[in-house]
Amino acid sequence: MNNQPFVASWSGGKDSALAYYRALQLGGIPKRIWTMFEKDKERSKSHALPVEIIQAQADSLGVPLMIRGADWNGYEAEFLDAMKECIEAGIPNGVFGDIDLEDHLTWVQTKCDSVGMRAVHPLWMEPRRKLLEEFVNAGFEAYIVVVNTKMMPSEFIGRKFTNELMDELESLGIDSCGESGEFHTVVIDGPIFKNRVPIVFNDRHEREGYVFLSVGLEVKSSEKAFRTPYL
Numbered sequence: 011m012n013n014q015p016f017v018a019s020w021s022g023g024k025d026s027a028l029a030y031y032r033a034l035q036l037g038g039i040p041k042r043i044w045t046m047f048e049k050d051k052e053r054s055k056s057h058a059l060p061v062e063i064i065q066a067q068a069d070s071l072g073v074p075l076m077i078r079g080a081d082w083n084g085y086e087a088e089f090l091d092a093m094k095e096c097i098e099a100g101i102p103n104g105v106f107g108d109i110d111l112e113d114h115l116t117w118v119q120t121k122c123d124s125v126g127m128r129a130v131h132p133l134w135m136e137p138r139r140k141l142l143e144e145f146v147n148a149g150f151e152a153y154i155v156v157v158n159t160k161m162m163p164s165e166f167i168g169r170k171f172t173n174e175l176m177d178e179l180e181s182l183g184i185d186s187c188g189e190s191g192e193f194h195t196v197v198i199d200g201p202i203f204k205n206r207v208p209i210v211f212n213d214r215h216e217r218e219g220y221v222f223l224s225v226g227l228e229v230k231s232s233e234k235a236f237r238t239p240y241l
Contacts, residue, residue, distance in 0.1 A: 032132030
């Protein structure tokens with residue numbers, strides 16, 4: 011990807027952040043990130059992050075944010091529209107955070123091919139634990155904000171993503187990568203960011219077997235520094 015412009019698929023979580031990081035290491039030039047939201051465009055799909063958080067991440071990355079809104083029935087059409095817009099803007103490479111799920115890879119590659127977009131998967135087929143340790147050791151800061159209670163205990167909501175957390179999850183027989191949708195994260199700092207995204211955790215709620223942690227931007231004053239999220 012040396013000197014090649016790219017758009018990064020951006021969930022706001024650990025896998026997309028690490029894929030972005032890897033793309034930079036490969037010499038790629040980030041031109042924008044894009045995030046799929048729910049149809050009303052208020053919260054991102056899966057991770058349920060409000061647009062203000064995704065925008066703050068984009069601001070700290072220093073790249074424009076492109077969003078689309080769709081339910082699952084309209085997802086494909088909105089995906090294709092976003093990729094076409096990037097192609098027309100002179101961005102021929104799309105970076106995605108898939109690791110080892112073949113159906114995800116096939117879907118993304120097929121759809122990208124149909125509009126002339128090159129799909130790049132910097133994390134593909136590397137050991138999950140190795141990638142996670144790279145993420146933590148590189149200095150990324152992330153927290154669990156969604157838990158699938160059918161697959162893991164709700165008590166993990168709000169936990170900081172660390173090597174110790176991985177060990178704890180694995181001791182319970184839980185995939186520490188969350189690749190099957192066990193949990194989702196929000197990334198607020200790391201080597202790709204200019205500044206730490208100042209967030210606060212508010213209430214939590216449960217819906218259809220999932221526990222969600224509400225995430226908001228911290229209101230700053232001239233007298234105080236950024237605060238560690240409330241856990």
